[in-house]
Amino acid sequence: MKKAFVALFLFCFAVLANAELKFKNLYSDGLILQAGVENAIAGYANPNAKVEIGLNFSNNAKKTVFAKSDKNGKWIAKLPKMPSKTELEIKASSEGESAEIKNVKVGQLWLASGQSNMDWHFDRGPKTPEYEKYLKDICDGLEKLKGNVRIYKTRQKASFEPLENIEGKWREPDLKDIKSFSALPLLFAKYLCENLGEPVGVIVSSWGGSPIERWIPREAFGYSDFTKSALKRDAERVEGWQERQKIFLEQRKIWLEKNNTPELRRQNRKSEPRFDYDPFDRSTPTPAMLFNGMIFGIYPTVPKGVIWYQGESNDKRANEYGDLAKAMVLSWRKYFKSEFPFYYVELANLGVPQKVPVEGRHSWGAVREAQGAVLELPKTGVATCADVGDEKDLHPPYKDAVARRLGNLALTQIYGKGDAKSALSPCFKSAKFNGDNAEISINNDWGLRLKKGKKSISGFAARGDGKMKWHFANAEIKNGKIIVSSPEIGRIQAVRYGWAGNPDLCIENKFSMPLRPFSTDKGSILDYMDLNSQKAELSFYPE
Structure with missing residues (x-):
């Protein structure tokens, strides 16, 4: 028995001592790097190991940089500044192991986040010949851009603790799979690519129905009385949730046994037990759950800018939204160590056309005004959508207008193309x-x-x-x-x-x-x- 234990210990030690050399998930085939800056690239190796990162350019030039992993095997390297349109492959080597990233391009890299209208996929559009032609026209335009539009869609994941790795892969859309892409980020990337003549990549981290609180790190909730109140309220709801969940599951099991047919369940739906507050439910305003699971792991990559479409899920607490939004922007900039531009979408028009002078509580008028608090911060902008939505659909299927408005903010304010006045709404x-x-x-x-x-x-x-x-x-x-x-x-x-x-x-x-x-x-x-x-x-x- 003792010999077996020793053998097992030595085996486990050998596994730990020979950690697989690999890049973080974001650094994978099809990667877009930001032009004109020292991009960071990160991964894992044996503890305290020297890592060699070779850059092999399409013009046969080569360059090498080095990094050293820490005691936990994490390493970060800084790549030299590269001009836009550079194409290369990246190979990491350490202690006889290697890892490679192919088909890398240098251009403009953005982050897109929010709830369902940012996440909304083309496959949810109308099943009509007109819509199919619309998608084909988009793909024809992408074909002309020769693989210079790329999207990295992160897996939707909530977490109490910050996760170092996001999950996903870089993809280039075509007619066969365009319906599986989020519409607004793709249209935004396409518009920038067409106007800049550069590769454009967008990291999409979004989740339908998510309140803004879930996207804000906990330490940012000290921003104001409103944000402190939101944090306190959530703490009271979350306390003891696991015990309450056990009780709920037991009660629901009994209910299902009593109502063992679809007909009985329909008849007695009102008596079905409900779980009062699940922090892992996307709709609960539990702070930081999505920042931890879907934003934290993007670092040390720093986006050129952020586009944000969210607010519908906060319409019952519009009075808090402005401070929460400012706290989010400030905290993301602090985390990424960059005062990057932040552009948000003002909520789209929805419902019957206005018939009364002022709609009451929970009106989207209040949310739109609260969203505007972000504009008090530098390098921010708004693309209004209040005139280009769909009164019958919470998710307008045609998002070209708002993609152009977001794109024009970036083109005029960041890239110096066009009249800056033309991108601003009165x-x-x-x-x-x-x-x-x-x-x-x-x-x-x-x-x-x-x-x-x-x-x-x-x-x-x-x-x-x-x-x-x-x-x-x-x-x-x-x-x-x-x-x-x-x-x-x-x-x-x-x-x-x-x-x-x-x-x-x-x-x-x-x-x-x-x-x-x-x-x-x-x-x-x-x-x-x-x-x-x-x-x-x-x-x-x-x-």
């Missing part, structure tokens, strides 16, 4: 109240005008007398400002525009960029105050 700047009217000043107001196809200005609402009773209001454009008035209100105290799930947007600038929905009374906070408080004793709904 948005609220300030309000001056003059008795029976309000003078609204607008940012990015170049050539402010009635939107094409509209006969008159609409979508404006006003209230007075300190009451939350809104009325549709008149509005006109004068000298680049919007003058709002209402015969039903004596003294206007607040104005809102497009405050609805499917807003009535009627104003644009000369670049055909729509005026974004807004409020002058910080509706994303006011509408979500505790209804039992004295400050919120009035109705939030229009007459």
Whole structure:
């Protein structure tokens, strides 16, 4: 027995002492590296081992860099700066072992994240001949780009602890498999590639139905009272979840035994046991679960920028969203050690067209305004989608317009291509109240005008007398400002525009960029105050 134990110990020691030389999963065939910077590349080897990384370029040039693994066998190497369009293979060698990455290109590397509209695949589109032709046209365009558009889709994984490796692989889309790709990241990459003439890669880390809290590292929740409150609330929910889960599973087993046919289960669905709070459920706002499982492992790769499409799952807590979003951006920049650009998508229009002056609590008007808090940070931008969605579908199947708007932000602000003004939507700047009217000043107001196809200005609402009773209001454009008035209100105290799930947007600038929905009374906070408080004793709904 003793000899057997010794033999087993020596075998285990030999396995540990001869760790497989390999790259982290992100560094695999088809990799896109960022042009003009010292890219980091990382992997695993024996502890305290010297690692040689050879770069073999397509023009037959060669270069070698070195790294040394730490006591846990992890190593990181810095590659020399390389110009865009460089093609190469990378080979790591250490103590008689080797690992290789083929078909590597240098270009522009981005990160795309968020919930379902960022994750949404082409295969969920309409089953029509028009849609099939649309996909073929996309593939024809990709064919001309000769494999210079590549996507790395990370496996969806939640974790309490940070995971060093994300799971996935680099892929190049074609007509046979395009339906398995996330639409918006691919269209964004294609648009950049066409306009830059460079390879473009996008790492897609997204998960449908996920609240923003799941994407924020825990240490970032000290940002504000709102974020601290969110963390405390979650801690109370998570405490004892495993014990509660055991009870739930036992109760559900009994329920299934009693309701042992599909008919009985349908009849007694209301009595089916429910699990109150599962931190691994994608819809629960458990902090950091997706940052740990799907963002943390991307490092030491640093993206050129981030595109973000999320917010629908936070519509019941819009008053918290602005601080949470800022905390996320700041924490990601701190983690990646880069103040990279961050561009988000303003929520799309959805539902019946706006029929009331102001929609009540949980209106997407509040979420859109809260999203805008990100713009208080440097190097941020917004691509509005409130005019290019699908009123009948939470997931608009045609995402070309928003991909172009995100792409134009990047092209004009980062790459210096085109007029920077053309990528910016008009948005609220300030309000001056003059008795029976309000003078609204607008940012990015170049050539402010009635939107094409509209006969008159609409979508404006006003209230007075300190009451939350809104009325549709008149509005006109004068000298680049919007003058709002209402015969039903004596003294206007607040104005809102497009405050609805499917807003009535009627104003644009000369670049055909729509005026974004807004409020002058910080509706994303006011509408979500505790209804039992004295400050919120009035109705939030229009007459």
